Amino acid sequence: MQSPKIECQIKALHMKQMFSIIMWVLVVMPTCLSQESTDIADLFKIKCAICHTIGGGKLIGPDLSGVDQRHSRDWLVEFVRSSQKMINRGDPAAVALFEANNKIQMPDPMISDDQIQSILDHIEAQSGQAASGSEYVSILEGASPENRESGRRLFEGLHSFSNGGPSCLSCHNDISTYFFSENSYSNKDIRTSFSTLGEAGIKAILESPPFPVMRKAFEGRPLQEAEIHDLLVFLRDSGSANAHANPSSGYLLYGLGGTVLLLFLIAGLWIERKRTSVNHKIYKRQIRSAN
Amino acid sequence: MDVRAQISMVFHLDKCIGCHTCSIACKNIWTDRKGAEYQWWNNVETKPGTGYPTKWEDQDIYKGGWEKNDKSINLRGAGKKKSLLNIFHNPHLPVIDDYYEPFTYRYLDLIESPAMDDQPTARPVSLITGKPIDIKMGPNWDDDLSGTPDYARKDPNLRDLPPAVQEAMFQLERMAFFYLPRICNHCLNPACVASCPSGAIYKRGEDGIVLINQQVCRAWRMCVTACPYKKSYYNWHTGKSEKCILCYPRLEAGYAPACMHSCVGRIRYLGVLLYDADQIETAASEDTSKLVESQLNMLLDPNDPEVIKAAKASGISDSTIKSAQDSPTYRFVKEWGLALPLHPEFRTLPMLFYVPPLLPVMASLGVQDKEQGDKLDPIAKFWNDDWLYDTSTDNLWGTIEEARFPLKYMANLFTAGDEEKIKDVLKKLMAVRIHRRGVTVGDIPAEKVQKALSEAGLNAEMADSIYKLTSLAKFDDRFVIPPAHREQAIEMLEFTGDTKGSTGFGFRQKPERGL
Numbered sequence: 056m057q058s059p060k061i062e063c064q065i066k067a068l069h070m071k072q073m074f075s076i077i078m079w080v081l082v083v084m085p086t087c088l089s090q091e092s093t094d095i096a097d098l099f100k101i102k103c104a105i106c107h108t109i110g111g112g113k114l115i116g117p118d119l120s121g122v123d124q125r126h127s128r129d130w131l132v133e134f135v136r137s138s139q140k141m142i143n144r145g146d147p148a149a150v151a152l153f154e155a156n157n158k159i160q161m162p163d164p165m166i167s168d169d170q171i172q173s174i175l176d177h178i179e180a181q182s183g184q185a186a187s188g189s190e191y192v193s194i195l196e197g198a199s200p201e202n203r204e205s206g207r208r209l210f211e212g213l214h215s216f217s218n219g220g221p222s223c224l225s226c227h228n229d230i231s232t233y234f235f236s237e238n239s240y241s242n243k244d245i246r247t248s249f250s251t252l253g254e255a256g257i258k259a260i261l262e263s264p265p266f267p268v269m270r271k272a273f274e275g276r277p278l279q280e281a282e283i284h285d286l287l288v289f290l291r292d293s294g295s296a297n298a299h300a301n302p303s304s305g306y307l308l309y310g311l312g313g314t315v316l317l318l319f320l321i322a323g324l325w326i327e328r329k330r331t332s333v334n335h336k337i338y339k340r341q342i343r344s345a346n
Numbered sequence: 347m348d349v350r351a352q353i354s355m356v357f358h359l360d361k362c363i364g365c366h367t368c369s370i371a372c373k374n375i376w377t378d379r380k381g382a383e384y385q386w387w388n389n390v391e392t393k394p395g396t397g398y399p400t401k402w403e404d405q406d407i408y409k410g411g412w413e414k415n416d417k418s419i420n421l422r423g424a425g426k427k428k429s430l431l432n433i434f435h436n437p438h439l440p441v442i443d444d445y446y447e448p449f450t451y452r453y454l455d456l457i458e459s460p461a462m463d464d465q466p467t468a469r470p471v472s473l474i475t476g477k478p479i480d481i482k483m484g485p486n487w488d489d490d491l492s493g494t495p496d497y498a499r500k501d502p503n504l505r506d507l508p509p510a511v512q513e514a515m516f517q518l519e520r521m522a523f524f525y526l527p528r529i530c531n532h533c534l535n536p537a538c539v540a541s542c543p544s545g546a547i548y549k550r551g552e553d554g555i556v557l558i559n560q561q562v563c564r565a566w567r568m569c570v571t572a573c574p575y576k577k578s579y580y581n582w583h584t585g586k587s588e589k590c591i592l593c594y595p596r597l598e599a600g601y602a603p604a605c606m607h608s609c610v611g612r613i614r615y616l617g618v619l620l621y622d623a624d625q626i627e628t629a630a631s632e633d634t635s636k637l638v639e640s641q642l643n644m645l646l647d648p649n650d651p652e653v654i655k656a657a658k659a660s661g662i663s664d665s666t667i668k669s670a671q672d673s674p675t676y677r678f679v680k681e682w683g684l685a686l687p688l689h690p691e692f693r694t695l696p697m698l699f700y701v702p703p704l705l706p707v708m709a710s711l712g713v714q715d716k717e718q719g720d721k722l723d724p725i726a727k728f729w730n731d732d733w734l735y736d737t738s739t740d741n742l743w744g745t746i747e748e749a750r751f752p753l754k755y756m757a758n759l760f761t762a763g764d765e766e767k768i769k770d771v772l773k774k775l776m777a778v779r780i781h782r783r784g785v786t787v788g789d790i791p792a793e794k795v796q797k798a799l800s801e802a803g804l805n806a807e808m809a810d811s812i813y814k815l816t817s818l819a820k821f822d823d824r825f826v827i828p829p830a831h832r833e834q835a836i837e838m839l840e841f842t843g844d845t846k847g848s849t850g851f852g853f854r855q856k857p858e859r860g861l
């Protein structure tokens with residue numbers, strides 16, 4: 056029979072082997088795979104194509120065709136790695152881009168610098184060729200008020216999404232009832248989103264959300280085509296209707312009115328309170344005579 | 347009959363010399379702590395005066411105590427409904443300036459000061475903020491009638507005295523004052539207990555001491571408002587309210603409370619009273635004129651076999667009944683009817699009784715020489731030859747009615763305005779003096795003495811025992827402390843064998859602030 060000590064050592068050996076195998080799977084394998092150039096086009100599709108085209112015109116972000124002529128390679132790598140850092144740092148070119156694209160921040164793609172390089176190579180190679188996408192054709196032709204209503208119900212969570220994704224209202228302003236919207240738990244005010252991003256942009260976001268939190272929320276429970284359609288109708292109609300309503304003015308007024316009312320109530324409720332110290336007069340006189 | 351035992355106190359005001367030793371004894375032992383500096387569980391006030399906190403007796407300001415309604419009584423400034431309404435702001439709470447901002451001096455400045463032409467001074471600093479302050483007030487700022495225009499003349503007890511009488515009280519040649527030492531009254535109908543929303547205040551079953559549980563107190567401070575005697579104080583440092591504990595740890599060990607033990611004038615008496623708890627509500631709801639009477643009626647004769655039987659049935663131990671029989675407070679309050687509760691109109695049924703001061707009533711003022719008087723400045727002392735201590739006039743009681751202190755003033759303090767009652771007590775005190783003068787000096791004819799005694803409802807024997815307990819009482823005569831039987835109490839809670847012989851000290855549980 057083995058002594059317990061030896062048994063322990065054997066176990067430790069197994070553990071070490073297991074560990075290196077896991078490490079290999081986790082670290083080495085993906086690097087090998089990513090080096091396969093055929094996968095770069097797929098990577099571009101997953102990470103970039105939601106917002107960008109190469110020669111197909113602007114979606115959410117700018118058309119990337121010829122981007123290597125507009126910026127240096129080093130700058131591009133750094134920007135792709137984390138555009139937010141550059142913007143925060145005040146890099147003029149990065150800030151200009153941010154401003155030019157409706158102040159929508161590009162999410163960090165979470166890929167290695169080597170992968171970024173290969174994607175940039177891929178863009179450079181594609182740039183000369185013909186447009187990778189064709190002209191966007193609107194799908195909202197002939198939408199009815201019913202579609203709009205169904206979009207609203209989906210937005211507000213009155214109807215669940217068929218695949219179980221969270222309703223829009225969980226994170227975004229209710230754009231049809233804007234009254235207290237300044238105060239809601241909103242992530243991004245999307246009242247003007249339709250007009251700034253356009254149908255194509257929003258559709259792309261809804262089909263495959265690029266923002267980390269949103270992507271996580273809809274992971275494995277994508278929106279159905281009909282749902283996207285209705286949501287788009289709703290966003291188009293109500294967004295344009297309320298885009299310029301100013302939610303804070305009403306809120307402020309009500310707040311001020313409420314405060315005044317409360318103050319009166321408090322003053323009335325404690326009208327008989329003891330206002331000063333009983334020694335107040337004595338102190339006042341003493342201080343006066345001391346001066 | 348629901349008989350209960352109460353440790354009660356009697357303060358004999360004629361004997362108080364206003365030395366404040368009692369206050370200091372209490373301060374040293376209990377309240378010399380951060381947050382408690384301004385708390386004077388025992389304080390001594392000069393009367394007339396506004397006391398501590400200023401004008402505490404004026405319930406129009408502080409809304410303390412109970413108020414009579416049709417059938418029963420309500421708390422004036424607290425209680426369920428009012429507390430709920432005022433849950434975020436207690437509108438009648440005293441502020442620190444109603445007391446005073448406690449201070450100390452930077453004594454080190456005296457030692458560390460460099461050599462200068464002038465002598466260094468120690469600046470006063472606030473014990474609350476730690477910053478230098480100008481001292482504006484202290485706990486006995488109006489001591490010995492100092493600052494009379496600000497304090498003595500604003501005494502709430504002067505309220506229904508005619509202005510002329512008030513004026514007379516403060517004329518220089520008539521000036522008189524006495525001291526009123528105060529502690530928590532450990533009331534039978536305590537407003538503090540009734541007002542506490544957390545149920546942190548309780549009256550101990552075995553001896554009636556009213557205590558605030560520091561673990562349960564949630565800093566509502568309703569007791570501070572509710573206690574008409576302003577004897578519950580808020581500790582801003584610990585966030586708990588505190589009050590006089592009648593030195594219960596000392597009592598349980600058989601010692602008198604520190605204030606009583608140290609009392610220089612030996613004015614304080616302590617002993618058990620048995621009372622009928624069934625009568626509390628009716629007694630507290632009586633008409634103002636009958637309040638004192640109904641309170642005294644609740645107190646039971648500890649020698650009555652019926653009472654003893656009922657006391658035993660309520661679980662009062664034989665040793666406590668024995669203390670009640672020997673109690674000096676029972677003699678002062680019930681047997682002799684010499685001691686009265688302070689401000690019975692607050693309806694808390696206080697269990698601290700006062701023998702009112704006779705003051706120099708034995709002096710009769712002669713007729714003043716008008717012509718001569720007019721020549722003097724009005725403020726000058728006015729003497730004339732008729733002025734003498736006259737103790738043997740025919741008009742014995744006349745001097746009491748024309749006492750230097752208007753009866754009405756005394757009545758406002760001790761009998762809810764009933765002058766007759768206070769006169770009865772003063773007559774008794776006077777009769778004892780006359781009797782003793784007859785015995786010791788012998789210049790008063792026997793029948794005059796007899797007349798004085800019988801008019802006061804006393805006899806020579808009683809007068810002698812009053813005299814003895816007043817003037818000659820030894821420590822054990824003044825304090826008859828019932829054995830606390832701690833051994834039994836402890837054995838109810840734990841097996842004493844476990845800790846036998848083990849000793850130690852320190853906090854058992856540190857009180858924590860807030861929830």
Ligand code: SF4
Binds near residue numbers: 533589
């Ligand atoms: S004197 Fe005040 S604090 Fe003391 S028992 Fe009475 S009500 Fe409570």
Ligand code: SF4
Binds near residue numbers: 363367527
């Ligand atoms: S120690 Fe006694 S005599 Fe002195 S002030 Fe206190 S009660 Fe009066």
